[in-house]
Amino acid sequence: MNTEFYLSEIAKERIRQDEKFGEQNHHPLVWFSIIGEEFGEMCKAYNDYTLKDDDSNSWDAMQQEAVQTAACCVAMLECLDRMAEKGLGPETGR
Ligand SMILES: [Mg+2]
Numbered sequence: 001m002n003t004e005f006y007l008s009e010i011a012k013e014r015i016r017q018d019e020k021f022g023e024q025n026h027h028p029l030v031w032f033s034i035i036g037e038e039f040g041e042m043c044k045a046y047n048d049y050t051l052k053d054d055d056s057n058s059w060d061a062m063q064q065e066a067v068q069t070a071a072c073c074v075a076m077l078e079c080l081d082r083m084a085e086k087g088l089g090p091e092t093g094r
Contacts, residue, residue, distance in 0.1 A: 038072050
């Protein structure tokens, strides 16, 4: 796999997120919590891969969670752009 492949996967995940949740506008601290959850899921998949003998799907799960984490970071960047367009800073973006 290469950069273009993973950027495409992240773009597909962004579309999936918008279809599932709609446009997401959150304070940056909420985004950190959302991204932290996805990062935690990526870590769990790695732990499952290394600690469980019977979980051969965990490597794929780790890659999927990495894409989801990256897509959430992109979603946060899009949100920050929307806030900036409205003249809002983090202190008012709730
Ligand atoms: Mg996830």
